[in-house]
Amino acid sequence: MSVAKRIIPCLDVDKGRVVKGTNFIDIVDAGDPVEIAQKYDNEGADEITFLDITASHEGRNNILSVVEKVADEVFIPLTVGGGVKNFNDVRDLLSVGADKVTINTAAVSNPDMINNVTDRIGRQCIVVAVDVKKIDNDYIVFTHGGRTQTTLKAYDWCLECQKRGAGEILLTSMDKDGTKDGFDVEILSKISNNVTIPVIASGGAGNLDHLYQAILKGNADAVLAASIFHFGEYTICQAKEYLKAKGISVR
Amino acid sequence: MKNIAVIDYGMSNLHSVLKSLKKVINKNYNLSIAYSSKDIEDASLLVLPGQGAAHSCLEKLASxxxxxxxxxxxKPFLGICLGFQILFxxxxxxxxxxxxSLITGDVKDFRSTIKKDMKVPHMGWNKVNQKYNHILWENIPDKSFFYFVHSYYAKATTETNxxxxxDYEINFTSAILKDNIFACQFHPEKSSKHGLQLLSNFINWSEKLT
Structure with a gap:
């Protein structure tokens, strides 16, 4: 008996509002974060991830008030990421009600940060987000929202994150992200079968079978998706029922 | 007015627990954070949330x-996660x-007992098998899912507790009840509607204790 596979809707937040867009074009206001989070909770979401995409420095405090308001009303794990730079950023998010914080660029530029944060507040709070792209048969880690290529290989970096105390890995395939073509099960299974911490699949969900394949072939512990839920193509309930019918343990 | 004191020892997810209790209490209850012994003396109910390591938690609590x-x-007591484990x-x-030593049994590391391919911490939603009917389970179906995050597990040796x-490859104790002491390994404050129901049931149960 194992834990249920998690379905995690991901919400982009800009200046305190949930926004949605396709491939970063035509970003539109999708509404109040509390209402949307409540709706997902009622549908059976196992966790909710907020990604702060606010570009301006001044707008960054908005995410704290969003998290605080959502945490007053929604009682499932809340994960928050986007622009988290240091221990204080992590602490501030946890203190307003986030349960987990994702770090990405900051972890690559200063890997000791993973140790420092997890030593002080526990490994369950830290999710390292790893954005990868396949280049000449190797999966390479990118930072700064996918704009900067590093020399790190995805497999090595994920093992290092685990060793340094990361609680989970959020693995996003940049090749698949936004394509609705399915997750990259090759890199997913390679990472998931070799780490002992949970791996969340991200990037490429276009239908319910994609979620199933990420779990079956990619061995993902959780699947994260944005557009298939935001645009009403599927509800979380439908995703759960689909997976259940295929024999996957879901809540 | 009854006071629910939530014990702060500086390393738990205190705010989530406060927010969830705030959601289920009525106007006859007041919530407070307890920083030292004098803050719990007059409390009607005690809540001990928990995260972090047992050793430093116990040290801080002792001081x-x-x-x-x-x-x-x-007093009617609710222990959560580490607040459950330290009762053993x-x-x-x-x-x-x-x-x-309020509950007989020990707390062990999953890594020492389960297969290598099982992920630790045990993190996520898992089924809670109710051992008997109780007011604490009111409106919560048997084998409902609750949210867990822990690397150590407890096994109570007194069946009635x-x-x-x-189950996470092995069978472990996920909630105990002994007299006025109720505690759970999972996080009701993060377990959606069943979690809130359990917290509400805890308040109702405490009112019936003599």
Missing amino acids: DFPDLKTHIMN EKSFENDGVNCF ILSDS
Whole structure:
């Protein structure tokens, strides 16, 4: 008996509002974060991830008030990421009600940060987000929202994150992200079968079978998706029922 | 007015627990954060949330709340996660540490007992098997999912103390009940509607204790 596979809707937040867009074009206001989070909770979401995409420095405090308001009303794990730079950023998010914080660029530029944060507040709070792209048969880690290529290989970096105390890995395939073509099960299974911490699949969900394949072939512990839920193509309930019918343990 | 004191020892997800309790209490209750012994003396109900390591938690509790064990034995009590584990006799965390011995049994590391391919911490939603009917389970179906995050597990040795068990390759105790002491390994404050129901049931149950 194992834990249920998690379905995690991901919400982009800009200046305190949930926004949605396709491939970063035509970003539109999708509404109040509390209402949307409540709706997902009622549908059976196992966790909710907020990604702060606010570009301006001044707008960054908005995410704290969003998290605080959502945490007053929604009682499932809340994960928050986007622009988290240091221990204080992590602490501030946890203190307003986030349960987990994702770090990405900051972890690559200063890997000791993973140790420092997890030593002080526990490994369950830290999710390292790893954005990868396949280049000449190797999966390479990118930072700064996918704009900067590093020399790190995805497999090595994920093992290092685990060793340094990361609680989970959020693995996003940049090749698949936004394509609705399915997750990259090759890199997913390679990472998931070799780490002992949970791996969340991200990037490429276009239908319910994609979620199933990420779990079956990619061995993902959780699947994260944005557009298939935001645009009403599927509800979380439908995703759960689909997976259940295929024999996957879901809540 | 009854006061619910939530014990702060500086390393738990105190705010989530406060927010969830705030959601389920009525106007006859007041919520407060307890930083030292004097803050729990007049409390009607005690809540001990928990995260982090057993050793440092127990050290901090011993210095800030020296008479906590007596209060736990005498007031309606809710322990969550680490607040559940420290009720047992001994935890094998940090090379072994003696706990409150209010519940017989020990706390062990999943990594020492389960297969290597099982992921630790045990993180996520898992089924809670109710061992018997109780007001604490009112409106919560048997085998409902609750949210867990832990690397150590407890096994109570006195059968009547076990309110629920769960399985993560091995079977472990997921909630205990003994007199006025109720505690769970999972996080009701993060377990959506069943979690809120359990917190509400805890308040109702405490009103019926004599």
